[in-house]
Amino acid sequence: MKKSAFISDVFFAFFISSLFTLCFFRYLRIAFALSLTLSILCGFLTALAVAALLRSKRKDLYLRKTDETCKEKLLLHLALLSDEKKTEYFQTALALTEPVGRFAKLRLFTTKEFYFLHFTLSPVNADDVAKYARWKTRKQKVLCCSHVDEAANMLCERLGIRVKTGEQIYAFLKENEQLPQSFLGDETADKKRKRRFRLWLSKRNAKGFATGGSLVLVTSLITPFPYYYLVFGGLLLIAAICTRIFGYE
Numbered sequence: 001m002k003k004s005a006f007i008s009d010v011f012f013a014f015f016i017s018s019l020f021t022l023c024f025f026r027y028l029r030i031a032f033a034l035s036l037t038l039s040i041l042c043g044f045l046t047a048l049a050v051a052a053l054l055r056s057k058r059k060d061l062y063l064r065k066t067d068e069t070c071k072e073k074l075l076l077h078l079a080l081l082s083d084e085k086k087t088e089y090f091q092t093a094l095a096l097t098e099p100v101g102r103f104a105k106l107r108l109f110t111t112k113e114f115y116f117l118h119f120t121l122s123p124v125n126a127d128d129v130a131k132y133a134r135w136k137t138r139k140q141k142v143l144c145c146s147h148v149d150e151a152a153n154m155l156c157e158r159l160g161i162r163v164k165t166g167e168q169i170y171a172f173l174k175e176n177e178q179l180p181q182s183f184l185g186d187e188t189a190d191k192k193r194k195r196r197f198r199l200w201l202s203k204r205n206a207k208g209f210a211t212g213g214s215l216v217l218v219t220s221l222i223t224p225f226p227y228y229y230l231v232f233g234g235l236l237l238i239a240a241i242c243t244r245i246f247g248y249e
Contacts, residue, residue: 013050018043078119080184114139123147209240
């Protein structure tokens with residue numbers, strides 16, 4: 001939630017609550033001065049409650065977005081890891097909860113389960129599942145992957161292969177504090193700065209600069225202190241021209 005939207009919602013709650021309680025207190029024939037004081041107090045308390053609710057909602061939304069971003073980074077990281085590194089990584093993570101043996105690359109087993117590791121940029125398909133079905137074992141087969149398409153998922157159900165996709169893998173690793181300290185494919189600080197710089201100087205920003213500059217200049221016609229608005233309005237229009245001509249596509 002943007003800060004401007006947050007302030008707007010809080011002020012709206014204050015205004016509506018104050019107006020309603022003012023009318024209600026006047027209906028009860030309470031003196032205007034006392035009614036106004038009480039209505040402002042009610043509006044203030046309502047605004048505090050709404051602000052607390054919105055902050056809590058904003059925090060929960062931020063945490064969900066953070067987890068989603070971290071999950072996508074993890075899945076890309078696993079897809080870029082070599083088969084040997086993937087096997088070692090999951091062997092270490094699974095060993096925190098139960099003894100784990102290694103059968104081969106991307107194949108791990110415990111006392112009751114046999115794990116297939118399949119982390120690629122494309123979803124697991126039915127042909128991949130058919131290959132895993134040919135493995136002979138009395139243990140419960142578990143397919144760990146980033147994504148699985150619908151046909152492959154239905155085939156896993158028919159063949160009794162349990163599927164653990166990206167969300168479950170991320171939750172398990174996070175719960176056991178086994179997420180990587182750094183992710184392969186993640187942007188470096190230098191690349192982030194360059195990308196943000198290109199976004200600031202994008203040609204698409206020219207329209208916003210032009211609109212803002214025009215509104216500021218119009219405001220200078222009705223304000224008793226026009227010079228401030230003339231200067232900043234002119235700077236915004238110059239920025240609009242420069243980004244339109246020299247900005248990045």
